[in-house]
Amino acid sequence: MSQALKAPPEPEVVITPERAPDAAAGSTAADDLDLVRRAKNADIAAYDDLVRKYQERIYATIYHMTSNHEDANDLAQETFIKAYSALKSFKGDSSFYTWVYRIAVNKTINFLKQRRNKNHMSLNDLDFSAENDPDMVALVSDKTPRRDIALSELQEKLNAAMLKLSAVHRLVVTLHDVQGLSHEEIGRIMDCNVGTVRSRLFYARQQLQAYLSDYLK
Amino acid sequence: MEENFDRLQKLLALKRYEQAPPGYFTNFSSKVIARIEGGAAELSWWQKLGLPVDFKPALMCGLGIVVCGLLSVGVLTSAFEGADQPLVGLVMGPPLNSPGVAPFNVIVSEDSPASTQPVFSASRFDQFGMRATPASFQFNK
Numbered sequence: 001m002s003q004a005l006k007a008p009p010e011p012e013v014v015i016t017p018e019r020a021p022d023a024a025a026g027s028t029a030a031d032d033l034d035l036v037r038r039a040k041n042a043d044i045a046a047y048d049d050l051v052r053k054y055q056e057r058i059y060a061t062i063y064h065m066t067s068n069h070e071d072a073n074d075l076a077q078e079t080f081i082k083a084y085s086a087l088k089s090f091k092g093d094s095s096f097y098t099w100v101y102r103i104a105v106n107k108t109i110n111f112l113k114q115r116r117n118k119n120h121m122s123l124n125d126l127d128f129s130a131e132n133d134p135d136m137v138a139l140v141s142d143k144t145p146r147r148d149i150a151l152s153e154l155q156e157k158l159n160a161a162m163l164k165l166s167a168v169h170r171l172v173v174t175l176h177d178v179q180g181l182s183h184e185e186i187g188r189i190m191d192c193n194v195g196t197v198r199s200r201l202f203y204a205r206q207q208l209q210a211y212l213s214d215y216l217k
Numbered sequence: 218m219e220e221n222f223d224r225l226q227k228l229l230a231l232k233r234y235e236q237a238p239p240g241y242f243t244n245f246s247s248k249v250i251a252r253i254e255g256g257a258a259e260l261s262w263w264q265k266l267g268l269p270v271d272f273k274p275a276l277m278c279g280l281g282i283v284v285c286g287l288l289s290v291g292v293l294t295s296a297f298e299g300a301d302q303p304l305v306g307l308v309m310g311p312p313l314n315s316p317g318v319a320p321f322n323v324i325v326s327e328d329s330p331a332s333t334q335p336v337f338s339a340s341r342f343d344q345f346g347m348r349a350t351p352a353s354f355q356f357n358k
Contacts, residue, residue: 051246085258
């Protein structure tokens with residue numbers, strides 16, 4: 001059904017330090033290949049560099065998918081362990097970044113399928129700077145005397161709404177709207193075309209909008 | 218609609234402020250490397266055989282045992298049920314008058330118990346000329 005929905009024009013995306021622009025990933029692809037080559041030759045320090053490079057992004061993707069720090073910790077570690085064991089099968093057809101992302105995504109989706117409806121949130125704390133973000137300030141009521149409570153409540157509602165989405169739709173929203181990946185890159189990670197990514201994103205946003213209608217007025 | 222999505226995107230941006238506990242990433246890679254060096258990244262036997270990584274050997278073995286068990290039960294049940302019935306069908310024996318073997322005659326009995334008579338319609342078998350005939354044996358001394 002989601003495939004039939006017409007995708008909206010691409011929204012403007014605000015770049016923040018946490019985001020992972022394609023250009024930055026592309027510029028380091030050669031470095032990655034060198035590290036991979038060394039890691040294949042049992043240079044564990046080279047693999048350590050690769051883990052350090054992508055640990056935050058991989059963790060964040062899994063965390064936003066599960067809304068649970070402990071699960072994200074386990075899955076992120078397992079992702080890098082599995083990537084290491086499968087390193088010999090990495091041919092370099094895609095970037096290491098896309099390849100390891102794919103492993104993380106598959107692992108997380110399999111985990112969510114097994115967990116089914118047993119969602120238990122274990123949310124990370126909000127960064128202090130959130131309180132000073134004008135967009136965040138605008139989202140919470142001006143009449144709320146204690147803004148930090150309103151933000152944490154909003155965080156909980158947002159995560160609960162995310163968990164209502166199917167794993168695939170949650171993934172698209174996470175990769176695009178939270179992590180700022182392009183449609184093309186998401187398509188490569190999810191092994192589907194850009195049109196499918198766009199329609200899934202549109203459907204997921206519609207669903208989220210319905211779940212969070214009270215907070216979007 | 219776009220404006221509403223814009224507001225939703227601003228709300229989703231809140232998730233970017235969710236940070237892992239302080240110092241969490243300081244030791245993350247060392248934990249991964251320690252697990253790799255501890256043997257966590259070793260290939261399982263099915264991976265060495267070239268089977269998919271998500272192959273579940275326990276599940277497959279369990280399924281195989283269940284299928285074998287059901288097959289065995291089926292074979293044993295049919296063997297016990299058929300043990301008290303006279304032999305029906307074509308029986309192969311040694312050639313008559315062969316040296317060292319007592320000759321026997323095959324006697325086709327028309328008055329065998331009704332339970333040995335085929336009760337199903339053999340129309341499909343008839344097209345190939347196949348028939349099941351009750352038989353009994355009498356050994357010559």
